[in-house]
Amino acid sequence: MTQSSTVPATGEAAGGQTQWSPRVDAAMLARLAARAAVAPGCPDAPVEAPFTGEVLARVPQGTPADVGAACAAAREAQREWVARPVAERAAVLLRYHDLVLANAQEILDLIQLESGKARIHAFEEVLDVAIQARYYGHVAERFLRPARAQGALPVLTSTRVYHRPRGIVGIIAPWNYPFTLAIGDALPALAAGNGVVLKPDAQTPLTGLWAAGLLEEAGLPHGLLQVVTGRGAELGTPLIEHSDFIMFTGSTATGRTVAAQCGERLMSCAMELGGKNALLVLPDAPLWRAVPGAVQGITSNSGQLCISIERVYVHDAVYDAFVPRLAEKLQALRLGPSLTFADDMGSLTSAEQLAKISAHVDDAVSKGAEVLAGGRPRPDLGPYFYEPTLLAGVTEDMEACRAETFGPVAAVYRCSSVDEMVARANDSEYGLNASVWTRDVKAGREVAGRIESGTVNVNEAYAAAWASAAPMGGWKQSGLGRRHGRHGLVKYTESQTVATEHVLNIGTPPFLHHAQYAAVMTQALRALRYAPGIK
Ligand code: NAD
Numbered sequence: 001m002t003q004s005s006t007v008p009a010t011g012e013a014a015g016g017q018t019q020w021s022p023r024v025d026a027a028m029l030a031r032l033a034a035r036a037a038v039a040p041g042c043p044d045a046p047v048e049a050p051f052t053g054e055v056l057a058r059v060p061q062g063t064p065a066d067v068g069a070a071c072a073a074a075r076e077a078q079r080e081w082v083a084r085p086v087a088e089r090a091a092v093l094l095r096y097h098d099l100v101l102a103n104a105q106e107i108l109d110l111i112q113l114e115s116g117k118a119r120i121h122a123f124e125e126v127l128d129v130a131i132q133a134r135y136y137g138h139v140a141e142r143f144l145r146p147a148r149a150q151g152a153l154p155v156l157t158s159t160r161v162y163h164r165p166r167g168i169v170g171i172i173a174p175w176n177y178p179f180t181l182a183i184g185d186a187l188p189a190l191a192a193g194n195g196v197v198l199k200p201d202a203q204t205p206l207t208g209l210w211a212a213g214l215l216e217e218a219g220l221p222h223g224l225l226q227v228v229t230g231r232g233a234e235l236g237t238p239l240i241e242h243s244d245f246i247m248f249t250g251s252t253a254t255g256r257t258v259a260a261q262c263g264e265r266l267m268s269c270a271m272e273l274g275g276k277n278a279l280l281v282l283p284d285a286p287l288w289r290a291v292p293g294a295v296q297g298i299t300s301n302s303g304q305l306c307i308s309i310e311r312v313y314v315h316d317a318v319y320d321a322f323v324p325r326l327a328e329k330l331q332a333l334r335l336g337p338s339l340t341f342a343d344d345m346g347s348l349t350s351a352e353q354l355a356k357i358s359a360h361v362d363d364a365v366s367k368g369a370e371v372l373a374g375g376r377p378r379p380d381l382g383p384y385f386y387e388p389t390l391l392a393g394v395t396e397d398m399e400a401c402r403a404e405t406f407g408p409v410a411a412v413y414r415c416s417s418v419d420e421m422v423a424r425a426n427d428s429e430y431g432l433n434a435s436v437w438t439r440d441v442k443a444g445r446e447v448a449g450r451i452e453s454g455t456v457n458v459n460e461a462y463a464a465a466w467a468s469a470a471p472m473g474g475w476k477q478s479g480l481g482r483r484h485g486r487h488g489l490v491k492y493t494e495s496q497t498v499a500t501e502h503v504l505n506i507g508t509p510p511f512l513h514h515a516q517y518a519a520v521m522t523q524a525l526r527a528l529r530y531a532p533g534i535k
Contacts, residue, residue, distance in 0.1 A: 020049070020056065021109040021339050029057035032209040037070040037197075037226040038062040045230075047206060050116030050347045051337035053383040059205045062230035064238035067197065070226035071168050071242035074195030077223040082165055082193040086141045089191050093137035096187070096218040097130050107210060109339055111179055114204045116347035116384060119340060121301045125179040128467065129211075132184045135469055136489060140191040143489050150535055151499060154528070158500050163493035165193030166268075170243030172236060172258065174250045175349055176304040176406075178204035181249045181272075183211040185483060186225060189247070190215075192492040197226045199239055203350060205229040237261060245269065245492060249306075252430075252477050259480065270481030270491060272306065273474055274404045275432030278425035279309045279461065280447065282418060283317040285437035289459060291325045294410075297435060297461030299333060299345050299388045303408035304353065306478075307433035307455070307462040310405055312412045313421040319414045323392070326412070327372040330388040337382050348384040348407060357386055357407030360400040364411075369393045369400075372412070402428065418447060426452045431475030435461045454478065 018026040033044070038060040049056040062070075081089065100107070104126050111122040144163045151157025169189040173182040178200060186196045200208035205227070212227045228235055232254070240246055240261045246269040248258045255271040262269040279297055281290050297309030314322050336343040348354050354377060361375055374387030386407060394401050394411035401411070415421045425434060434453040438444040444458035454473045455465035466472055471482035481491060508517040528534050 020113055023106045024109045024113060026057070029206060032206050032213070033057055033059045033229075035209045035213055035227065036060045036062065036205070036229040037073070038066045038228065038230070039069070042066070045202065047114055047203065048350070049113050050349050050384050051113070051382045056113055057206060059202075059209075059229045061202075062228040062235060064234065066230075067199075067228050067235050067238040068242055070197050070228050071170075071195075071239070073223050074168055074197050074226045077221050078165070078167065078193070078195035081190075081195065081221055081224050086144050086191070086193075089193065090137045090140040092215070092219045093133045093140070093187055093191055096215055097133035097137060099214050099218050100126060100130050100133065103214065107179060107207070110210055111207050112339055112346065114206050115175065115178060115301075116337070116349050116382070117301045117304075118336075118343045118346035119338070120344070121346065122179075123341075124300070124463075125177055128177075128180045129184050129187075131467055132187050132484075136188045136191045139469075139486075140188075140489060143486050144192060144493070149497070152501075152506060154531070154534060156502050156504060157506075158502070160498050162496045162498060163192065163490060164496050166492055166494055167194060167244035168242065169194045169196050169492055170239040170246045171196060171198045172232065172239065172246065172248045172250065173198065173200050173208065175201035175203040176301060176306070178207035179211060182208040183215070185247045185249070185488075186215075188489040189245075189492040190220065190225065192489055194245075194492055195224050195226075197228060197239060197243065199228055199230075199232065199235050202229070202231055240265065240267070243267070247483075248272070255479070268491075270473070270483065271479045272472075272483060273432075273477065273479045274406075274430060275306050275308075275474065275478050276311060276402065276404050276428050276430045277307060277309050277433040277435070277453075277462075278311040278313060278428070278451075279410075279435040280418075280421045280425060280437065281312070281314040281318055281322050282421075282436065282438040282440075282443070282447070283315040284439045285315075285318060285322070286439055286459075287318065287322055287325065290322065290437040291329055293435065293437065293459070293461050294326050295329045295333070295388075298330065298390075298410045299408045300462070302345055302348050302386065303357075303388075303410075304349060304406055305462070307466060309435060309461055310400075310410050311425070311428075312410050313415050313424055314412055315418070315421065316414055316416050319412075323372065323390075323412050327390050330373040330390055333388055335378060335381055335385055335387070337385075345388060345408065346385075347382050348386055350384060353407065354384045354386060357405060357409060360398075360403070360405045360407070361389055361391070361409055364391055364394055364398040364400045367395065367398050369395075369398060369411070374408070404430070422447060422450045426450075429477045432473075432478035433457070433462050433465070452476065454482070
């Protein structure tokens, strides 16, 4: 494991202001904190810079009353927003796309400073937000256009289906992808005509505040997107009470609590939850691609990625060629805290993460697992660094076997058939993402069809399915609903069917008896069964 030689990010006094990077200083961070939708004078809490453990900034801790006020203000702004043509709303997204790319260096610094991830992994967030902004900017008008539907009676009924915004979308976002999972979900909600109240995670509120400010620069009306900072346990319930739809990304445990509260209100929600994702190396896998693919799947954002790989099932025919190469590549990754693209992997995000990941590995090792790569914290690099780790011999009695580790730790398993690989991949309470490696793409798709998971990537670890304009989400305990693609926009609307009846009402007309009407309709139904164009 090599170490970055680049100077670590550290708070240095520059003219009385802490200078974290050429682009992020204390004054800029204070301006971001001041954007939070909270009452003046409320208490604040520190946001830590995981690279060093120092305090990066102090951010207000909102109250339930702040959430209520933010939802009311967003609702007020939404009345004017929904009246605008969809094309005008979509144009804001396209301008945002350009602004995100123009300001990429600043947001990369900020994401890295508050999450501790490597710059290349922060860049994945920039890519993703730009893709979502471009996609929804281009398709919103088409997907939201009213559609004709077959009427109750041919010719006599004309029916249209409209997509009406839900009103206020509450977004509860986690800390691991603070740009993607906050703003990537807000963009389609806004394009659909909603107001949004975002509650970022308390560990990473600054990115959400920055992103909201940039949206106003792109032309979003002031107040339409509110960001309330503070603790999820305190702000979650009021946000659910004052919203019309909840988009939640986080752990399965919290997702259950949030879904239950939405259920009490009979309010729709979407949940993107945990995963224990499997990667299958088939006997004909191209190892020169599969090895780096697995490395990326295990180590992206130090494994703190819902769709990352934690279980690797390798066919016996290639096990001895694949596994040592994977261990070697993981071992060779460059770890460090630089705000440049020098490093392959950054830090974990918090002391809690370090404790949990160390506990999973230590538990496995104490019960007999073999460490093929990594397996140690790296305090010499920063307080929460942990080596990319490959384990063999993981068994059911070990925590790392079934529970989501959410770190750069994967277990390899030798399998004697593809059927066994599929069965073991499916033997999980989760079903978020999977990855299949083979030279035979058709066979890869067939194997994918047998895997119980919302996305399956053939010859890729996670990014191909995630970044496609296609539904993304989890089966089983990994979620409810989907983001991305058409569904990722339309879910933020209520459908409304408007049917107009011409000439005659539906029912017995005044010139017939009920029995005559029933006889006429029976004949009509028999004829319609064969009428061209009638479904
Ligand atoms: P978490 O559930 O602890 O927190 C997620 C969010 O919920 C945070 O904003 C938090 O403040 C808030 N929250 C906490 N308690 C709440 C409550 N009682 N009511 C309402 N909100 C509350 O999750 P985490 O540890 O921050 O994130 C990691 C988890 O997220 C992992 O399990 C990971 O797999 C999952 N995740 C899933 C996806 C996906 O797309 N499926 C993406 C990223 C992360």
